[in-house]
Amino acid sequence: MAVGQSIPRVDAFAKVTGEAKYTADLVPANAYVAKIVRAPVASGWVRGFDLTEAQAVPGVVRIFTCFDVPDIQFPTAGHPWSTVPSHQDICDRKLLNAHIRVWGDEIAVVVARDRISAERAARLVKADIEVLPALSTPDEAMAPGAPCLHEEKPGNVVVHSQFHLGDGTFDEAAATPGAVVVSGHYSVPAVQHCHMEPVHSFAYMEGQKITVVSSTQIPHIVRRVCGQALGIPWSRVRVIKPYMGGGFGNKQDVLVEPLAAWLTTQLGGHAVNIELSREEVLGCTRTRHAFDWDVQAVASPDGTLLARTYCAKSNQGGYASHGHAIAANAANVFKQCYRDRVSLDSESYTVYTNRPTAGAMRGYGIPQGCFITEALTDDLAYALGMDPLEFRLKNCVQAGYVDPHNGITMHAYGLDQVLEKGRAAIDWDAKRRLYQNQTGDRRRGVGMALFTYKSNVYPISLETASCRMMLHEDGRVTVQMGATEIGQGADTVFTQMAAESIGLPVDAIDIQSVQDTDVSPFDTGAYASRQTYVSGMACKMTGESLRGKILDYAAGMLERSAEGLTITDGQIVDETGQTVLTVADVGMESCYSLTNSRHLTAEETYHCEQNTFATGACFAEIEVDLALGQIHVLRLVNVHDSGRLINPKLAEAQVHGGMSMGLGYALSEEMLFDDACKPLNANLLDYKIPTAMDTPKLEALFVEVDDPTGPYGNKALGEPPAIPVAPAIRNALLHATGVSVHSLPLTPQKLIEHFRAAGLLGGEDHV
Amino acid sequence: MAVGQSIPRVDAFAKVTGEAKYTADLVPANAYVAKIVRAPVASGWVRGFDLTEAQAVPGVVRIFTCFDVPDIQFPTAGHPWSTVPSHQDICDRKLLNAHIRVWGDEIAVVVARDRISAERAARLVKADIEVLPALSTPDEAMAPGAPCLHEEKPGNVVVHSQFHLGDGTFDEAAATPGAVVVSGHYSVPAVQHCHMEPVHSFAYMEGQKITVVSSTQIPHIVRRVCGQALGIPWSRVRVIKPYMGGGFGNKQDVLVEPLAAWLTTQLGGHAVNIELSREEVLGCTRTRHAFDWDVQAVASPDGTLLARTYCAKSNQGGYASHGHAIAANAANVFKQCYRDRVSLDSESYTVYTNRPTAGAMRGYGIPQGCFITEALTDDLAYALGMDPLEFRLKNCVQAGYVDPHNGITMHAYGLDQVLEKGRAAIDWDAKRRLYQNQTGDRRRGVGMALFTYKSNVYPISLETASCRMMLHEDGRVTVQMGATEIGQGADTVFTQMAAESIGLPVDAIDIQSVQDTDVSPFDTGAYASRQTYVSGMACKMTGESLRGKILDYAAGMLERSAEGLTITDGQIVDETGQTVLTVADVGMESCYSLTNSRHLTAEETYHCEQNTFATGACFAEIEVDLALGQIHVLRLVNVHDSGRLINPKLAEAQVHGGMSMGLGYALSEEMLFDDACKPLNANLLDYKIPTAMDTPKLEALFVEVDDPTGPYGNKALGEPPAIPVAPAIRNALLHATGVSVHSLPLTPQKLIEHFRAAGLLGGEDHV
Known part of the structure; x- marks a missing residue:
């Protein structure tokens, strides 16, 4: 039996010896270097350029501006094509843009014989820019009189959607005798993928064929989008994907490939290389969407979940990218995790702002949705005085659950085993008791969060x-x-x-x-x-x-x-x-x-016309240093029901990686901006991802319930591990301190404020 | 209809713009350079090396000698594998050889970081060599007491074969009243392919996979031979064939790929590049076989061909390569072109010597066989006092011809139309009359030669x-x-x-x-x-x-x-x-x-279990300058019956290229050696291929008789154009001067000797 064995990675040897060829290893020695000239503001219009000094730099081959590119708008989201126009992605950008919607927007590009010349000339390109006010938040962008980012979307709302489930209303549920209601405003910030290999593509021509070599998750979609962006038959483009150093969704967007493809057509087919710097990747590609929510929940006194309302505002940034698909997916967590006996009302807005464009990132809205759902759930259990795990067992979805909107079915059910396995692993019941009524500067707590996650995009999209x-x-x-x-x-x-x-x-x-769209399946x-x-x-x-x-x-x-x-x-x-x-x-x-x-x-x-739900949970034990506002994660246990494991060791490694991302999302990661939407920490010194020193032993446990629809009983495991970690830590903080924090990340600054407000730090200023 | 149209070459644009990527364009920038250390003698044994000075050259990575390589013998011929051991190619060489059989034999290899260091160190490798006498010809090699090149073949005969056709014997035919008999010793020299792109391969590893990028005609066979040479499963090797600048059969041998493949395994998978110099390609790869023949022919007085005998000695050089397949194919011309009413006797020896290894070259023995057959035919017609074209029409193979040994059938027959079309094009009958009985220093003549050629290797080998x-x-x-x-x-x-x-x-x-044996069909x-x-x-x-x-x-x-x-x-x-x-x-x-x-x-x-014959002829009109011993080709017309033409313009270009090779074979090309088998003209200054200045207008005509076995009525056209040119020119010389030259090339030196012997130059020395 090959399936189910922990064989070593087939690419392990090639990767550790450096034999594996990545995009950077394949760039022809004589390739031109393209350096993108980026807008120094987040909102405005380019009125003209002075290229005199830039063109005088030795080594410069050509400079192209937003006034030179084809007048074709195209989308960048890595979605399958749809032959139904209304299901196609929003085409809201050109190769280079005169209308600046994000800080660092691509307004021109310098092509030179070497990197030094290209960078030097790019700095010397002078753009005449009419600056407009920058819009940071959905609320600002939706305010009357706000500048319009895309004329096709007056009011800046990309999409507004809502649904109602259940036979009653929230108000009816809240009228239940003894009902406990909680409500609040919650939020998560934009974060970045931080894949190890930067965004990198190069392109060249042989005859009519444009070959794009790119570090991409989606070579066939890249080919299509390049065809769209250049206005040529799609198969005139050939996309080759070499070995890759991560993507996490950022490379599920078509970022620089169309520009590379177009440049080679303008330069006699000569190879043109675009490798973004770390700063460009962090500040000018895609982010995980920031969300704001107004939510409320009501339960009967015995802990039966009756009803919830949910209103989300998703900060899209300057371009549509994956757009409302993220908000729509985030809203799924509410219905796909818990049973509201009376009603569930959901409303979502996806709104253009002048923040960096948000796109796909591991979990595709679910990490955000899981944070708010699981924070709300713990806050409700806390208000009920009920153990939050017991509350979940009473209210979570059951075997055979069918999503009422899309029919996705929970063919195999392991969520009950997941919760019991996690409970045992973290010694939940004893710890919950042990950490009651603590005093002093260092307090401990255990918390958990669960999730469900579908195994593909059917039937929302093609599989x-x-x-x-x-x-x-x-x-x-x-x-x-x-x-x-x-x-x-x-x-x-x-x-x-x-x-x-x-x-x-x-x-x-x-x-x-290596995939090659000319010949790969x-x-x-x-x-x-x-x-x-x-x-x-x-x-x-x-x-x-x-x-x-x-x-x-x-x-x-x-x-x-x-x-x-x-x-x-x-x-x-x-x-x-x-x-x-x-x-x-x-x-x-x-x-x-x-x-x-x-x-x-x-x-x-x-x-594929099948889908199924994977489930899982994270259990966290933490110690909080009140005086320093610091959370030490003592134990972190993820339990996953992903059906049968094809390779247990690889599955464990996948869970470890996701937990590490979840840890950063919980404690330290957020993109910071000034009022003009300029990124303040678009580098790995100021943007804090967890290091090995910040990371506890990561524990991965599995419940293997064969799913009848998977090829070998397996279901989704790629994104799930990143989902439940942040809310589990947030809920452990609630357990340790009684403090309900409504936003991520749980930084010392933020915690000190909360602890002070909660009177935990006494009258003195500990700082 | 796409077939039958003269569309432009699909790769024309990429090639003329330089966009097409050849092997040299794909070498990684950091690849090591391997320089082969070649034996300075043609026969002997390496007893040891002193590598001290070579190893001290900065930039040298490693030096490998014939004592370091695997003790595995392998073949190099580009034949399909046979699962029947007796049909497999002769395994008679290792990656590097201590037993030196050819001048320039590979005895060691220097791997360095750059070409200069590699070449410098290669010159400093000191080999202790026991020199043996070098054998130049089959007769020397077959002489008693001659050194044995390969212990598996005592006497140095690779293969000896013979056949007899017909109910009678040559002597019976010669006894026919009034019978005309001619006989003689004929020969052709070794020549070289002179492909524009040199022999070039590089190899690297990713994990267990060895990738060999090579300018080869036969990627799947290269993969197999590399597997054999390294003693590993064949699919551990992946061969990629980029755009190519010609091969003409030299790249139907597996020349440097196994060495490149082995070197990368010894160097941690690092890329190793082997690009032969022009001098190495000319002197140390493969040649067209030199042949010696003793032949005789007899016809009845009315010009009916009665019988021929044929004894060929094929000079194989130091290694077997394609071996006796060439001699066997050459012998085919006799039976496949003419009908001997009484008998045909053929005997062929393929013999190891210390000349460069002979292999495949455009026509695979048939240019040699056609030269001797068509020279003999004209000499016979001359002796008969008969028009050589009429003699051919009377004696050549007819529609429906079936080879008695292998059953290959002439499914479609255009030879008669070929001969008539050529006759008309060159104005044969008038010119034959016009150029009778010339005197003076400049004399003209017309000559022609025909051939038949099968369209693949079935049933001799797999198709x-x-x-x-x-x-x-x-x-x-x-x-x-x-x-x-x-x-x-x-x-x-x-x-x-x-x-x-x-x-x-x-x-x-x-x-x-581009072919890639991992995924290409x-x-x-x-x-x-x-x-x-x-x-x-x-x-x-x-x-x-x-x-x-x-x-x-x-x-x-x-x-x-x-x-x-x-x-x-x-x-x-x-x-x-x-x-x-x-x-x-x-x-x-x-x-x-x-x-x-x-x-x-x-x-x-x-x-494929089908085969069929293409046919054709060359008609040449020349002017001979007796005093200078020089032939000016006035007109050169090839007429081909290759079935239906898929692309007439491309077919014409193919014919032009072949005619150019034929012209060089006729007039100037031959590899020269000293007595110790050292090449004397292994460079393009001293080895004379025709330039544009030497080339008349090349005229290509076609007879399109649909062949029922070809996919679109088509049959062989690749090699045929090179076949009949040399004998046609040689026969025109006979017509112009009455001088029967028995060897190629027709150089001024040789012609002056013949003209002097024939009394055409009078008593004076014109030189």
């Missing part, structure tokens, strides 16, 4: 994936996925599935880590935790198809029927258990038979 | 080819061939076939010029003029398969049956001739349908 396999003369098989390895271990998991489905040892599988890419579930099924189907062809060919060699033949560990075995041939025998003969050569390959598409 | 196609969203199709574009225009021809078979305009086809490669005939059929089959899938999908979209739907110029047309959808509609829907996405690709293998 499709293809795979191709080829048998070689030595019995080894190459596997081509359209799905992408971006650092998460996808290639290892597909290798195991391919081996399992054909009947080969895993070391007989050669997976192609079609797939929409790495997002929505979809690949193991959706693309994995394409892999399994293709492996089974290839196995059938191998057995058919073997039967021909043996002059018998294929019925009764199987493949085990590379051996072809008959009904009696006897090895009658090897797969290598078939590989050799199929290529070199003088009477019947037939190259054995298989290719299958999985059109 | 198999695969193709894959993929439909994109915009209705364009990428085509992946295992067959290789090496400069000859294969990609253009396949593009036309793909367009024709699917029903698309040619500009909707994107052919992939399987094919044995560019040789034997096979690709248009064999691989073209795979292309056609795949196109028809894809067309069927497109129509099926379209039928689903239209909710009707596919019966009656066709594709014309990218439009899907129904029974009434109405356009009902476009292929682009299907492409888009098949990728993005929310209910039925199914990525449309097709992949087919053509297992």
Whole structure:
């Protein structure tokens, strides 16, 4: 059995030895360097340029401004194309923009023979800019008289949506005798992905073909968006995705590829390289959406959840990118985690502002939604005087849950086991008792948060994936996925599935880590935790198809029927258990038979019309230093129900990575801006991600309930680990101190203010 | 109709603009440079090395000698693998060899950080060599007591073969009353391919995978030979073939790829680059075989060919490479061109010597065989006092000819039309009369030669080819061939076939010029003029398969049956001739349908068990300057029967290139050696290929007789144009002067000797 084993990553050796080729390793030596000239304001209009000094810099090849680019608006979100125009992404930007909507907006680009010349000339480009007021928040942007960012959206609201579930109303529920109501305003800030490898693409031409080599999660979507942006047939663009150092959703946006593709067309097909600096990546690509919520919840005295209302404002920044899809997904957490017996009202606004454009980031709205849901849930349990875990067990969704809007079904149910496993692991009941009624400067608490997460985007959007396999003369098989390895271990998991489905040892599988849209099977890419579930099924189907062809060919060699033949560990075995041939025998003969050569390959598409929920929870134990306003995380335990694990060690590593992101989201990460929307900490010195020193032992536990819809009983695990950590720590803080903090991150500054307001620091100023 | 049109080469733009990436364009900037240390003698044993000085050169990384390499012997010929051991190529060399068999034999290799250091250190490697006598000719090598080059072949004969055809004997035929007999010793020298791009490969590793990027005609065979040479599973090697600047058979040998592959395994997977210098390519790779023949022919007085005997000695050089296959093929010309009414006796020896290893070169023995056959034919006609064209018409093979040994059949017959078309074009009858009985220092003549040529290697060896196609969203199709574009225009021809078979305009086809053995369809490669005939059929089959899938999908979209739907110029047309959808509609829907996405690709293998003969002739008109011993070619007309032409302009260009090679073979090209087998002219200053100044207007004419076995009525055209030129010029010389020269090239030195011997120069020395 290849599936279920903790084999080492298939790319481990190539990566640790430096043999793996990343985009930066593939840039031709003579490539031109393109440096983007960025707006020094967040809102305004470029009225003209003075390029005299910039053009005089030796080494400059050409300078292009926002007045030179095609008058074509295009989208950047990494969504599958839709043939239905109303479902297509918003086309609200050009390659370079005269209308400045974000600080650092792309207004011109210098192409030079080397980086130094390009950067020097970019600094010397003089833009005449009419500055407009910058809008920081949805409220400012929705205020009457606010400047309009995109004329197609007067009032700056990208989309407003709402739904009502249940037969009653919140007010009816609140009228229940003894009902406990909580309400409040909650918020989360914009944060950044901080992938290790920067945003990097280069492009060149051969004949009519524009090749874009890019560190992207979504090569097939990049090809389409480049085609749209340049106004050319999509397959005139070829996208190659090499090894990657992470993306986390930022590379599920099409960031610099269309500009690179266009530049090479303007420069005789010469290679043009665009590698963003760390500062550009942090300040000028995409962020996780900041959200503001006004919410309320009511429960009956026995802790039965009756009703909630939810009003979200999602800060979109200057361009639509993934837009309202994030707010819509965030709203799902309310209904998909708990049962409101009376009603649930949800309203969401996604609003353009002059903050950096928000896009996809691990969890796609759910980390935000989970923070508010789980904070609200704990605040309600606290008001009820009820154990928050007991409250959850009483009110969370049950086996067989079906989302009333889209029909997504919880085919397998492990949430109850998840909660019990976490309860035991953190010693919940004893700790909850132990940490009651603490006094003193250092107080401890335990908290938890749960989540549910769907395993792909069906039926909201298309789910499709293809795979191709080829048998070689030595019995080894190459596997081509359209799905992408971006650092998460996808290639290892597909290798195991391919081996399992054909009947080969895993070391007989050669997976192609590089996608090339000209020849790789079609797939929409790495997002929505979809690949193991959706693309994995394409892999399994293709492996089974290839196995059938191998057995058919073997039967021909043996002059018998294929019925009764199987493949085990590379051996072809008959009904009696006897090895009658090897797969290598078939590989050799199929290529070199003088009477019947037939190259054995298989290719299958999985059109996926299934979805299912993964679930999980985080349990945190913390110690709070009241005087320093500091949270020390003592233990952090994630428990996941992601169905059957294809590779337990890899699953554990995936959980560790997500927990680390959750820890930063909880305690330290936030993008800071001045009033003019200029980023203040767009670098890794001032933007605080957790270091090894900040990180406790990360504990990952699993509940393996086979899901009948996954290729091998598996379901989503990619994004989930990042989701529940921040609210679990926030809820542990509530337990330790009784202080309900309504926003992230839980910085010392913020905590000191709360502790002072709560009287925990006495009259003295501890600072 | 895409087939039959003279569309421009699909790679023309990329090549003339320099956008096309050749092997040299892809070498990583930090690649190590490997410089081969070559033996300064042609025969001997390396007893040891002193590497002290070489290792002290700054920049040297490692030096490997013949004592360091794996003790594995491997072959280098670009033949398909055979699962039958007796049909496998001779394994007679290691990566580096202590037993020196050729001048410049690879005895060590220096790996350095740069070319200068590598070359400097290579010059400082000191080898202790025991020198043996060098054997120049088969006669020397077959003499008793000659040193043995390979212990597996005592006596140095690689293979000796013979056959007899006919019911009688030569002596019986010669006893015919009035019979005319001619006999003689004829010979051709070794020549070199002189491809524009040198031999060049580099290799690197990612994990367990060794990637070899190489300018090769035969990527799948290179992979196999690298696997053999390194003793590893073949698919651990991945071969990538970029754009290429020619090969002409030299790159149908596996020359430096195994060494590059092995070196990277010894250097932690670091890229290692081996680019041979022009001098190494000319002196130390492969040559066209030199041949010696003793032959005789007899005809009845009316010009009926009765019998011939043929004894060939093929000078193999130091290693087997393609070995006896060349001599065997050369012997075919006798039987496949003319009908001996009484008997034909053939005997061939392929013999190891210490000359450079001979391998495949355009025509694979047939240019040599055609020279001797056609020289002998003209000498016989001359002796008979008969017009040599009339003699040929009387004795050449007829429609329906079947080779008695292998059953290859002349399915379509255009030889008669070829001869008549050439006769008319050169104004044969008038010129033959006009140039009779000339006197003076400048004399003119017309001569001709014919040939037949099979269209692939079946049934001597395996013929198999695969193709894959993929439909994109915009209705364009990428085509992946295992067959290789090496400069000859294969990609253009396949593009036309793909367009024709699917029903698309040619500009909707994107052919992939780069082969990658990990993912490209399987094919044995560019040789034997096979690709248009064999691989073209795979292309056609795949196109028809894809067309069927497109129509099926379209039928689903239209909710009707596919019966009656066709594709014309990218439009899907129904029974009434109405356009009902476009292929682009299907492409888009098949990728993005929310209910039925199914990525449309097709992949087919053509297992070829067909062959057929192409034919042709060259007609030459020359003027001979007796005093200077110089031949001026006034007109050169090739007429070809290659079945239907896929692209007439490309066919014409192919013929022009072949004629140019034939011209050099006729007049100036030969490799020269000293007695110790050291090359004397292994550079393009001293080795004389024709320049534009040496080249007359090249005239290409065609007879298009559809062949029922070719994919579109087509048959071999790749090698044939080079075949008949040299004997046609040689025969024109006979016509002009009455001098029968028995060897090539027809240099001034040689001609002066012949003219003096024939008394044409009088008693004076003109020099």
